[in-house]
Amino acid sequence: MAGEYTLIPEQAFSDFISGTLHQDTDAYAKLLEAGFLVDDTSALSLDLLAVKLRTKLSNISRFTSLHMIVVTLRCDHSCPYCQVSRQSEDKEKYDISPETAGKAVDLIFRSPSRDIKIEYQGGEPLLNFASVEFITKYAVSLASKHNKNVSFVIATNLSRITDDMLQFCKEFDVSVSTSLDGPKDLHNLNRPMSGADSFERVASGVDLTRRFLGRSSVSALMTTTEASLGRVKDIVDTYVEMGFPGIFLRPLSPYGFAIKTKTYSKYDTRRWLDFYDEGLEYILQLNRLGVDFSEFYSSTILKKMLTPFSPGYVDLMSPAGIGIAAVVYNYNGNIYASDEGRMRAEMGDETFRLGNVHANSYDEIFTSDELLEPLERSFTGSVPMCSDCVYEPYCGAEPVYHHATQGDFVGFKPLSGFCERNMHVIKRLMSIVEGGSADSRTLRRWSIR
Amino acid sequence: MIALQGYGIGLKEPARRGSRIFRLSTDDKRPGVLAKQECFLSKDGKFPPAFAAGLCLGDYVPATGYDHGIWALPEQLLYLGDGDIVRIGEIGEIRVLFRKNAPMNYFLLTERCNNLCLMCSQPPKNVLDDYLGDEVEEVIKLVPENTDAIGFTGGEPALLGGRFLDLIQLASSYLPNTDLHVLSNGRQFVDASAARRLGAIGHPRLVLGIPLYSPSPATHDYVVQSKGAFNETVAGLYNLKEAGVRIELRVVVHRQNFTQLTRLANFIFRNLTFVEHIAFMGLELTGYARANIDSLWIDPWNYRSVLSEAVLRLYDYGMNVSIYNLPSCLLEQPVRSFSRKSISDWKNEFVAECATCGARGECCGFFASAGMRQNSHITAL
Structure with a gap:
């Protein structure tokens, strides 16, 4: 819940869940440092997790x-x-x-x-x-x-x-x-x-x-429309040329033209993901050439993933x-x-x-x-398929989206464009961050923007 | 390596017994009211009246005497100058306590410690050394108000408890514009009220330099040879932060922790985001480090890439990070700009290879104490 993650070999993971992971392994130390595992040397671990969780959720108290x-x-x-x-x-x-x-x-x-x-x-x-x-x-x-x-x-x-x-x-x-x-x-x-x-x-x-x-x-x-989909480089170039420090590659809106014309579906999410992938790759390429330019949807998720802070972005919060x-x-x-x-x-x-x-x-x-009901129903900590999703801390509850697309505040996640989009983006970002190239440094810098 | 003590040759015997602390003056027109507590530093063997003691750069025979004698400086202390502070004993033993022109002066508050770090450069002694605090109290009052920075070190200074707080308060009152850097292991501040009392002094220039060697409690505890130290130190860091005390983390890199540096960087950013500065430091081969050399030594050349990764990671996350005590040629190019000329000026040296090096001006050189073990990777840049 505090957003900590660590990567360990698959065998070490099975050892961990079966309780046979040896203390002298790297995996054991990594799990302990991230707070997934507590033993008699790490009495402080739960306090640290509590502080991190409190920090992540501090926007609620405000x-x-x-x-x-x-x-x-x-x-x-x-x-x-x-x-x-x-x-x-x-x-x-x-x-x-x-x-x-x-x-x-x-x-x-x-x-x-x-x-x-x-x-x-x-x-x-x-x-x-x-x-x-x-x-x-x-x-x-x-x-x-x-x-x-x-x-x-x-x-x-x-x-x-x-x-x-x-x-x-x-x-x-x-x-x-x-x-x-x-x-x-x-x-x-x-x-x-x-x-x-x-x-x-x-x-x-x-x-x-x-x-x-x-x-x-x-x-x-920017608003992404059908006409935008093949043109992400042109769009990014416009922002670079006009001297903006970054761009928010916004998902297709299910509220506007698409819903009205009944064409909004998973198909549109796939097309947007191609748009996003191409855009992200192009922006990373610009960064490799020394242009300091961010993609803000990514930096929002990266902040949740890599930092103790919360981006305070309304569409990626839980409670919503x-x-x-x-x-x-x-x-x-x-x-x-x-x-x-x-x-x-x-x-x-x-x-x-x-x-x-x-x-x-x-x-x-x-x-x-009208407020409490969608908040309570959509809380990802208890929503089916969200509560046990490994990416839950980096995602959020979106009751309005699911109401608009599926008619209830929770939605059936395998049909949810929101779920598919975020799963894809989070995996993509994590593989780049953990890839160890110059791009992972770029993404780390975005995480604190 | 600059010497900090030596014996003076008696030119005029003291009239009074006992050792005393003096500020040095080279001003022969010094008003008597000040001169009577000071030591005159003479170039030419002439000594104006009214001073309490005298030091001489040469072997002259002075015409008059002082209460605390007149001594010819030994060769290694000829660098002393106006405003420096020394202690002079009754048989001419001279200890340098403060050098006005040094970028940093550290004061030892106690030799006692509750850690027993494998690489401790100042091995602790379990002795009653309260006199050290008395001495520091006296010196602080003599340190010029425009001094940039002073430091408190140990042992573990915070073990002095109330006396430690008194000395911080004294520095805060007498030297409000001087940075005060305290080397502590932070464990005493597991008691939140101790942290609150320190914070309540409200010294705006106080920074605690606290070592954290690993994100793994077992490794850290092994390095400091004390079970439970990690948990106390980390809890102490939180209490200090809550009390508004500024913190620097100090990570000495050696064989026991070099593989864990990127994990440590992650741990610091996730859990100790509030620290003001993180310093990665080369190992000084002195004190216990000499005895434990086999379990500690790793050529910095062999950990340069993991050090770069840790430093750049913290930097990318917006943290303030530096590298101390490692010559530039042993660092990868992208992190050289994080290197600080940090080794105390009386400890650093260069080797023959450095003579033609273009980066010498920015380089911290080597610990004179250890010669960095003959390192084949030292190259002129």
Whole structure:
């Protein structure tokens, strides 16, 4: 559970489980050092394991730190993979109201977490920048009142970014997360807007943002679509060329286009794995040539595998990160356990709706059956095929994914794309780490990013 | 190798009996109020009045005398200078306690120890040596305030208990801007309250250098010749961390542990992530190491690749790591930059091959005490 592992010969393993492994063997020493075996010389072993487990799970005691607020559903893009945005001029209908925003922020500061992060989501948040300003200022005042740290990030396509907005971001230490799907043709195909110049707008927006806020203040996230699958090198090259320190090769989303068109299946997971393998190999090749560039999905898993720390990545936690690591406040006051949960809601599935800022108290929301039920059911320590999986400490519970794909919070793992994907990625990473080449050094460095 | 003691030739007999600790001064205009507690160091045999003792670089006959005598320095101590601190006995025995120009001065707090390490360079003695603490107390008050670093060593300094804490407190109060490096095996801090008392002093420049030889309790206990030492040391490390005391791990590499270095690196990163620095150190062939040479010696050339692996692993994991006491030519190229010129200046030497070496400026050289055993892999870089 603490994430320790050690590699020993198969014969030594059978000796170990049959209780005949000799004390003078290498395998015995390795098992003892990693805490798999305790004898009269290693009285401290259990205490060390306890400390490591406590460190790994410390994010639970801090409770919800990431709070996403959907300030508007309006957007100037019409990406087919997005389930939520609206091409509407009707501000009244799809923008968050000051009353709703204020109540959301009040709830946010009920969280016991000392460090609060507020992420502005959309739609396109810049289309309702007045709410961004209002919420930021109110949150800053509450943070000083409650003696908490608060930080902000805007998830934006950057098409509408202005000097004035960036001046505000600079003043209130707001960072920027944008969408970049790859080279121009792919990006503009994935992310259509009137003028068909989304890529150019992102590129100049990234440059402008860096000028105001600094090089590392803007990060980018890609969405993998069918059109992306054969083009991982082009996508990576785009990120390298634009000066990003790494890329998150995101899994295909089961929430968007794929589910809707009923084509999401294991077949898609296989294709994504080829995409990932090719991308990882290409990125490692760049590192061999001296380019310091990471793949963030790998580094998240490597942190769980190789370090005593926890990456705090919502989709790879057990208990699941829904609600207790991250929570979403929608423009209309509805509260969802995750961003994917909100997307499900826009498709008519309200399973992950925890309440509404106008109708429910903090206690009602965070002790609701809608939250506790999926958390408890999906806990990997007790889920069939997870509880006895050797990779369990490096994986996580994903109740929203399994609900979306299989109709329940647990899912049948042999049919789970999530399971297949993580098994593959973890094995791949472990074989490289233990392979002893220059690549294993690269992966170790990623593990502490 | 710089000598730290010798006998002076009496030029003027002392008027008073007993040995005393003096700060040396070369200033013949020194105000009497200070001079009366100090020892004048004369180049030319002239001695101003008012000093308590005198040392002389040559064999002159001084005109006047001092309470604690005037002595001609033996050849090996001619390096002494202004600000150094010495003890002078009544028959001219001179011990150097502090050298102002040395990068590091270690003070021995006790010769007693609860470990009996196979390679101990300072074999412990079970003697009542409380006078050592008294001496250190006196010296600390004389050490200049702008000194970069001093160290406490042993034996096991923490065995002194309350006296140990008093000396840390004294250093903290008199030398708040001086790094204080304490060599301890950490076992006393298995008692969390001892760790808390040390932490409560709040000396911001205190670092405990604690040895860990293996991730395997059996191996570590064998190396330190004490059952249960590993568990006490590791528990002590946790207690010290909790008490806010900064820690450096020191790993002397030898035949008993060299195969385990990468496992040790993993263990440190997984379990002792909080340590500030890890130093891998070559074996000093002195003290017990000479007696146990057959079970300890391995040519560093033969463990160079496993050492590189351990060092780079810790480095890649973001840990602060160094190599001490190993000449650069015995290290693989990727880890040479981790090597520090660490051997105390009075212990290091070079051999003939080093004369043409371009890396000599960055190299720590060899322990004069051991000559590194004639090593065929020493090569000019």
